[in-house]
Amino acid sequence: MIGLHIAALAAALAVSEPLPLAHEVLDTRYEECVARLGESIAEARKAAERWHADGGGAPALHCLAVADLAAGYPKLAAVRLLELADRPDAGDDLVRARILAQAARAWLEAGEIGLAAEALDAAFARAPEAGELYLTAAKIRLAREEYQAAADAVTKAEQAGFVSTDAYVDRARAHMALLKHRAAAEDVVAALKLDPMNVDALVLRGELQQLGVAIDAHYRRLEETDDGGAR
Structure with a gap:
């Protein structure tokens, strides 16, 4: 049952509000990165790691966080999402708030209720009207x-x-x-x-x-x- 919840959450993160991307080619690569999760989580995670290491920026880091979550590493996914929310290329305050809310859900999946609450508080601080x-x-x-x-x-x-x-x-x-x-x-x-x-x-x-x-x-x-x- 836990595995099903993690898979559902990973899918939810993957189809959530897309990150603002500088180039359409990055948008396409992000979609391809996430699509690989439906084929092989392990291979998709490796591909996301390579993309991130090659300087893929915010889209690569988000895809990697989704892959971590799908692979059963919610704590690692949460840490990556927190890192992403602080990146200068992450987007405006609303996008950052959404990323922080995703981190909160990953912390919840890991059983870290206090850390989830902290992440959500940070999200509301970014976008109190969201x-x-x-x-x-x-x-x-x-x-x-x-x-x-x-x-x-x-x-x-x-x-x-x-x-x-x-x-x-x-x-x-x-x-x-x-x-x-x-x-x-x-x-x-x-x-x-x-x-x-x-x-x-x-x-x-x-x-x-x-x-x-x-x-x-x-x-x-x-x-x-x-x-x-x-x-």
């Missing part, structure tokens, strides 16, 4: 078992226009921990509307059904019944 950062904040709050704060963080991201299956699953988990099963069910429905085959959302749906919370199989928004239940 609503997408609350998606990472929710994960840190969940890891700290601060469930209401985790749910609130997802809501803030949603209000800023940033939603994802993963975010709805995170808020569903927070609501379940708070025994807010109806709210959790609504989040599961929202997640499955975006991705009907999402494994985490389907597992949560099963857990809620075992608790007696019925969830519409067609993933329509739940309607409140007269007795306040969900149907």
